[in-house]
Each structure stands twice: as structure tokens, then as C-alpha cells.
Amino acid sequence: MTQHPAFDRLAVFAVASLAATSAFALQPTSAVDLAQQGDDPAWAITEGLTTEIGPRPAGSDREAAARKWAVATLRNMGFANVRDEPYQMPVWERGEEKAWLTSPFLPQRLAITALGNSGSTGPEGIEGEVAYFASFDALTAAPDSAVKGKIVFIDHQMEPTQDGSGYGLYGRGRFMGPTVAAQKGAIAIVIRSIGTDNHRNPHAGVTNFAEGVAPIPAGAISNPDADQLVRQRNRAAGPIKLKLILTPKTIGERTSGNVIAEVPGRESAASPVIIACHLDSWDLATGAIDDAAGCGIIAAAAKHVMTAGQPRRTIRLLWAGAEEVGVFGGQAYFDAHGKEKHAVALESDFGADRVWRVDFNLPQSAADLQKRIGLALAPFGVVTGRGKAQGGADVGALIQAGVPAIDLQQDGSRYFDLHHTPDDTLDKIDPVQLRQNVVVWAATLSLLANSSDSELP
Amino acid sequence: MTQHPAFDRLAVFAVASLAATSAFALQPTSAVDLAQQGDDPAWAITEGLTTEIGPRPAGSDREAAARKWAVATLRNMGFANVRDEPYQMPVWERGEEKAWLTSPFLPQRLAITALGNSGSTGPEGIEGEVAYFASFDALTAAPDSAVKGKIVFIDHQMEPTQDGSGYGLYGRGRFMGPTVAAQKGAIAIVIRSIGTDNHRNPHAGVTNFAEGVAPIPAGAISNPDADQLVRQRNRAAGPIKLKLILTPKTIGERTSGNVIAEVPGRESAASPVIIACHLDSWDLATGAIDDAAGCGIIAAAAKHVMTAGQPRRTIRLLWAGAEEVGVFGGQAYFDAHGKEKHAVALESDFGADRVWRVDFNLPQSAADLQKRIGLALAPFGVVTGRGKAQGGADVGALIQAGVPAIDLQQDGSRYFDLHHTPDDTLDKIDPVQLRQNVVVWAATLSLLANSSDSELP
Missing domain, CATH: 3.50.30.30 (Glucose Oxidase; domain 1)
Incomplete structure (x- = not known):
């Protein structure tokens, strides 16, 4: 990965601004590390998944290969409790x-x-x-x-x-x-x-x-x-x-699965922060923006938080299966884990262009946390929206059930040029914007994972 | 066709500038008419050919249908001596x-x-x-x-x-x-x-x-x-x-053909100006920029010159067949007409974006004519190049044999984004730039078709 001087300058500026806020003084993000390190796990994951596995239709052998690849990759990155949680789903074939x-x-x-x-x-x-x-x-x-x-x-x-x-x-x-x-x-x-x-x-x-x-x-x-x-x-x-x-034809039930990994928190009784993406893709392309990049972004951000020091809460990564054809992975996660407490849910599933707005759906108790996040993200060009966070498809059932949510809104101006087409390939991803996503996610995650029980459930 | 105010302003400015040159005073182009008339024959031809005929592979029934369409269209526009000159060529099929x-x-x-x-x-x-x-x-x-x-x-x-x-x-x-x-x-x-x-x-x-x-x-x-x-x-x-x-396979010889049409000149002994495009296209798309637009541009320009008053020289339009697969149409034209005298040859076969440069390959006797053309085109944003005009493929044999040439160079910055792909469709054409082509061609043609025998052969 080439370094991007423009973005490094941005990060340095951002970190300098952040240092002035109490939020940052309390919970340093890994933005400095990110800007200074030569590797780029978000890019590496996006490139690896799209190059080695390619298209990942839900319920196919390719999706199964992607899960194997995901388990190995997340273990290599140092995450804990990495596992594949299988479920059955109906498969339609082109x-x-x-x-x-x-x-x-x-x-x-x-x-x-x-x-x-x-x-x-x-x-x-x-x-x-x-x-x-x-x-x-x-x-x-x-x-x-x-x-x-x-x-x-x-x-x-x-x-x-x-x-x-x-x-x-x-x-x-x-x-x-x-x-x-x-x-x-x-x-x-x-x-x-x-x-x-x-x-x-x-x-x-x-x-x-x-x-x-x-x-x-x-x-x-x-x-x-x-x-x-x-x-x-x-x-x-x-x-x-x-x-x-x-x-096309329907070929009956097949196995799909969710890959789950964790950054274990210091306080095991505190409810986890759940962050999601989806591992499956449509079959016409290699699913770079939808949604290999999302998996790259959340894993890279969680990795940076982990590297910066063990957070208070566990961060749980959900690389969901079978999102495209009916959110079967998200439903399977909810069926298995919906009764567990979750502090807050976020998803990255809208490409790889820069985060430009943050929307919240948090309890009143989190008003100060919300303000801290808004302050932390402003230097990265992220404005606080007036709408209510909706969450992504794979955490939709959780949010429906009352779990708080934050949307780190990515710029969608060109997303529907590529969405679900043969053109959803790696070359469409701008590494500088991908990196901005990681920094914004890392800053947000750091604040969320270190939030108190009086702020989030 | 919608009017494009920006371009109309450009044309009005251009005409005002042109009126100050002796060239324009002698031989008015139809730029004013063009700017003021609501229809747009270049667009109409490009849209008609790509919509009604679509892909036009050389030697196919579709190319034959395109020739019929072309003969009817050119006759409707008022051109003379409209005809289909057939020849045989080897056909390769995908x-x-x-x-x-x-x-x-x-x-x-x-x-x-x-x-x-x-x-x-x-x-x-x-x-x-x-x-x-x-x-x-x-x-x-x-x-x-x-x-x-x-x-x-x-x-x-x-x-x-x-x-x-x-x-x-x-x-x-x-x-x-x-x-x-x-x-x-x-x-x-x-x-x-x-x-x-x-x-x-x-x-x-x-x-x-x-x-x-x-x-x-x-x-x-x-x-x-x-x-x-x-x-x-x-x-x-x-x-x-x-x-x-x-x-793929080769299927032997098939009939292709060149469609020819003329604006008859006042002086039948004067050699004609020949302007070319090609009617065939690759099969993956409808051949909008390659080269329906070229046929639209040259026909619209010739029509404007005709409407402005009978020129001294005949203007001959060559809508060549079978260019893509080996310039069989251009060769057939040369075999049939290469011994006839031609004053100068031009081709439009590089998309539909604006003309930005004019290159010449004229005899010394045409030095003043060349200057007049340069002056006439400058207001349209066209610079005079330092290189030698090459001509297009379909007039290549003529130029090789010594016929003078002018290249009205189109902006090729995005041409090879589309060239020979499934994406060569009508929506890629900018009507404002297409119209600039027509004005530039009309201004050039008017000067060439009214040039004296002491200037061009």
C-alpha cells in the first residue's frame, strides 16, 4: 500500500484537534498509529477477498471459501473467539x-x-x-x-x-x-x-x-x-x-454462515459493541464495494482500537452471510444472540467512499457520548446529522428490538453507479477514502467501547 | 432536440467574429442558420441509425439495412446522386x-x-x-x-x-x-x-x-x-x-457497400471535396460514437452548406461500409473512383466530442485558403496544429495517392473509454459538442467547396 500524503496530513491535523477535546484525552484513538503505519488492513482485506475468492453468492461453495478465508484472516489479525456460525437458507441460482x-x-x-x-x-x-x-x-x-x-x-x-x-x-x-x-x-x-x-x-x-x-x-x-x-x-x-x-432456478436449502470475531473487553460483564458488514456478494462481480470494503473497514478499525489498548467493552465483529438475498445471516445472528445485551450496533455496507455524516439513535443517557463522538469526527469532515440512525440490514433486527445505533454515513453519490453490477471491482475503491473510513470508525469505536454502563445499556 | 443556450451564445459570438474576416464575407457559412434552427440533423441521423438499425457489423443483413436507411435519409435531406455502391468482402462472425x-x-x-x-x-x-x-x-x-x-x-x-x-x-x-x-x-x-x-x-x-x-x-x-x-x-x-x-468463424464473401451522396457544385468541371464517415460498426453496441455520429456530422454540415447556396465545387459524401474489419469500403471507393480528381479529403471518425485542432496537408497553392480556415475556426475554440493531416481510414488510399487532406481533430480524451465496447451507445454523445462539430465542419466545407482551381487541384 502506498502512503497517501494528503490523507496523512489530514490525520495529523485531526489528531492535533482531537487532543484538545476531553474525549480524546480520555480515550486516545489509534489515528496516529494508523497514519504512521505502512500497512493498511482495510485495503489488504478488500484486495485479498476480491482477488482470491472473487464473487461470493450466498449459500455457494464460494461463500463457504470466503468464510474459511475470513476465519483465517481474522485469527491472523489477532482477534479472539473467531468462529463460523452456520445456518441453512434457500438458494436461487442464476x-x-x-x-x-x-x-x-x-x-x-x-x-x-x-x-x-x-x-x-x-x-x-x-x-x-x-x-x-x-x-x-x-x-x-x-x-x-x-x-x-x-x-x-x-x-x-x-x-x-x-x-x-x-x-x-x-x-x-x-x-x-x-x-x-x-x-x-x-x-x-x-x-x-x-x-x-x-x-x-x-x-x-x-x-x-x-x-x-x-x-x-x-x-x-x-x-x-x-x-x-x-x-x-x-x-x-x-x-x-x-x-x-x-x-434461473431454486435449488433448495444450503449452508451459509456468519463469521464472528471479538476484541475482548476489560470488563466481561459490560455489553458488547457490535459492528457488522456482510461477506456474501452478488455473482456478477467480486463485491468490492458491496461489501468486502465494509468488512475491511470494520476489521481495520477494531484492530486499531485493540492495538491502542484493551477497551472496556468487547467489540464484536459480525461478517454476516447471505445478506444480499434476504438478510439470512442477520436473522440467524438475531436468532442466536438477540437475547444477549448489546450496547450499540453499527454496520458498514455502503461502499468505500468517505464518511460525511454521523447519525445517532442513542438513549438520552448517551447525550454526552454523542457530543464527544460528534467532536471527535468533525476534524475528519464528518457532520452530525439531524436524522435518526437506521443501522444496516444485518443489525436491523437488533435495532428493531431496541439496541441503540449509530450510522457512519458514507458518501453514496456514486454508490449506485456500481451497486450489484459487473463493475463492482477493486479498482473502484479510492484508497484515500477507504482510509478515512477506517480512521472515523476507529475514533468512534474507541469512544463507544470505552463508554460507561451509565451511558449505554 | 432541445436547444442548448450555451452553444447558441457561442455560435452568435463566432459568427460576429467571422463576419470581420474577408473569408467569411466572401463565403458565408450557415452557422447562423444552424444556431437558429430548431432541428439538428446530426443528432437525428445519429439517433435514427442507432435506434432503428442498432449494431451494423460489416457484411451483415444489419449493415445492408443501414445502407437502405442511409439512402432514404440522404435523399430525404435533398442530396443528389444518392446511391449504394456494392462490393464483396470476407466476413468473420463472432x-x-x-x-x-x-x-x-x-x-x-x-x-x-x-x-x-x-x-x-x-x-x-x-x-x-x-x-x-x-x-x-x-x-x-x-x-x-x-x-x-x-x-x-x-x-x-x-x-x-x-x-x-x-x-x-x-x-x-x-x-x-x-x-x-x-x-x-x-x-x-x-x-x-x-x-x-x-x-x-x-x-x-x-x-x-x-x-x-x-x-x-x-x-x-x-x-x-x-x-x-x-x-x-x-x-x-x-x-x-x-x-x-x-x-468465431469465417463465413466467406458477403456483400457490403458504400453509400454516396452529393451536393452538386455550380462548376461541374471543378474537382469535388470528399468527406467521409463509416456506416458499419462493431457488433457489441449500436456504434453511436463509432461512427454514426461521424455520418451525422458530415451530412449535417453538407446540408447547411447546400442550404446556404450552391457551392462552386461538388461536395461528395462517402458513408463507407466495412471500415472496422479492414477498410474494405474505403478500398472499394478507391478502386472505383481513385482515378477521378479530388480537391481535398476529410473524414469524421473519432467520436462526437468537440473539434479542438485543425491539421492540414494542402499544396503550397492553398496557403491563403489554409489561413482563412484557421481564422474561421478560431472563434469555435479550434487551434491550428503543427502536424500534417493524416485523413481517416476511408480516405486513406486517396491521400496516399496524393489527394490533399484536412483533419478536424476531435477531442479524444474519452474516446477510448467507449471505442469498440458495449458502451458505445447514444447516451454517450453530448449534443452541445456534436453541434460544435457541425458548425466547424460547415465553416470548413463552405471555404473548401468555394475554393478556386488555383488553390486546390
């Missing part, structure tokens, strides 16, 4: 995937990928007239007669936001569009990818058909392909047609 | 294309495309040890023993340049690498794409095996996939291996 615009012009191939849990067209494929909808809401509002026997297309191009808040709005086309289309009698559904790029990369992602709704073939086409469909529609006198070949 | 890194880690799929004229691996594919070379020169320098029985890999990442001059240096890996690898006994060759992007898009392109060299399988992998290969190589104790399935 098949062939092809699509063409077939009418009214010469057939043109489109870049498509099946959505997770998509039904199959069979090997011969299906062809049908396109029922166009500008948005998920337009589909919902349409009468069944506008959909029946057709292939639904949902347009609605996602716009980038720094906080990623568009995922909920635009994502409905993927999360719920297939169910609604199936309920109205569509033979298949194709959506414009939930993505902000303009490359010929479709964005994968899971859909969940509602109870009792038989899955129909469901795919996402890339933004340029969606543009092409729209242009053809604008030029066509009559209907336009699509042909689809999507042959 | 087959299946897959690649994996198979050792020493779990198999990982790579994004690959076969190079034009690649041999076939057969449907079962081949697997072999990788012989790594940092560049084409390193391959050339290697002993046969380092290559024999292996799959050659040429690294060497292309850097962007504004004038595209890197294509020659880096392109040798594709142009000549397969021949050299075959001569040294390689069983196949894979190159890092000749491209400057970091997307999972391989860059297609032709290679020509030297006389007597039997084609071996030859493919290009995307830059992120090449990075991955290099990282695995750095981590592997022993050799790394590739598996390839590439099943």
Missing part, C-alpha cells in the same frame, strides 16, 4: 439470461440480468408485447387489462443522492414490481436497473414475491438499454415487443 | 466467448471478447498456463521457449490522450500481438483491452494475421479483469492458468 427488442425494428440484444427469485422463461424463452409504465406507482395504478398477458416494463431512472435515500423510492420497482405485475397477470417483468450509471451493466438484486404469488420471470436491463427501449417505443407506430430467456 | 482464471484460486469468470479474425478454441475450449508480458515489445523480445504451448497475455494499460495518438503505441498488442504470439508457438493470446476506461467491457477490434500464419484464438479482456489477472499473478506462488471458449 441461469442463462438474454433479452432482445424484437419489434418493430430488427432484433436488438439488450444487457439483462435476472432478479433474485425470478421465475424462469424456460430454455425457449417467451416473447410478448411491452406494457410500459413510467414508474412503479404507474404500474400500481394501472387496470389489470393494461398488463394481462404482457411483459411489464418499469422505467423511472434513479437519480444519485449523497445519502442514498433514493434507494427506497426507486427500489420499489424491483422490491415490489414483480409481485404487482404478477398479480395483474403479466407474463414477465423487466425493469430499468436501479442504478445511476450509463453503462451497459444491468444491476442485479433480489425481489420477494408475496405469499401465494407464483414467481414470473423478472429481469433488469441496463440504463442505456432502457433508453433504447424508450426511444424505439417513441418511434414505433404500434406496440414494441421483447423476447426474454431467463432460466 | 461465436460464443467465455474466459476464466482457473488456477491457483477458485475459477473466476472474465469479461472477454474475441478479436476480429480470431481463431476458434472449439466448443470445449482450451486451458493453458499464462505467459505474461508487460507490453507488446516484451513479447517481441521473448524467446519462443517462453511462449510455446502457453496462452500469451499482454498487459500495458492505455493512457488517454487528447489527440488519440496512443492508439498506435498500445494498439500494436492487438494489431500484431496475435501474429507474433502465433509465430512463437502460443496456443492463444489474450490482451488487456486497448481502452482507457475501468468498466467490465472488453474492447473489440480487428487483428490481421500475417500471410502464412494460422490464426490462433485471440481475445481482449476488460481493464478490471486484466487488473484481476495481474493481482492473482502477484499472489500466486506458481503459474496462473486461463480457460478460453471462443468459437
